[in-house]
Amino acid sequence: MIVFGWKVRFKTLGGGSFQCPVCNAPRTYDHVEARNWFTIFFIPLIPLKRKGEYVRCQTCQVTLDPVVLQNRGIEQASFAPPAGSLAPGSPLPPPSAP
Numbered sequence: 001m002i003v004f005g006w007k008v009r010f011k012t013l014g015g016g017s018f019q020c021p022v023c024n025a026p027r028t029y030d031h032v033e034a035r036n037w038f039t040i041f042f043i044p045l046i047p048l049k050r051k052g053e054y055v056r057c058q059t060c061q062v063t064l065d066p067v068v069l070q071n072r073g074i075e076q077a078s079f080a081p082p083a084g085s086l087a088p089g090s091p092l093p094p095p096s097a098p
């Protein structure tokens with residue numbers, strides 16, 4: 001008799017530092033992927049559907065959507081000065097009469 005099934009395995013894709021919204025401080029994180037695996041005799045053999053990925057704070061262990069990393073980039077970009085200080089379509093000054 002063959003014992004088969006599936007289980008979820010977690011794989012660390014990377015890590016770095018981010019602003020943790022729970023600690024409210026700069027922390028290090030793990031970028032983790034969760035995926036279903038087909039198992040035979042409890043040994044994972046075939047990777048199946050990816051269940052998703054998340055970011056885990058190494059300090060408070062909270063799991064967050066990876067969007068939190070993208071939000072950090074948007075915040076940094078918002079500090080850049082706006083391109084072009086003149087409003088488009090502004091009327092030209094009237095020509096001076098001779």
Ligand SMILES: [Zn+2]
Nearest residue numbers: 020023057060
């Ligand atoms: Zn945290």
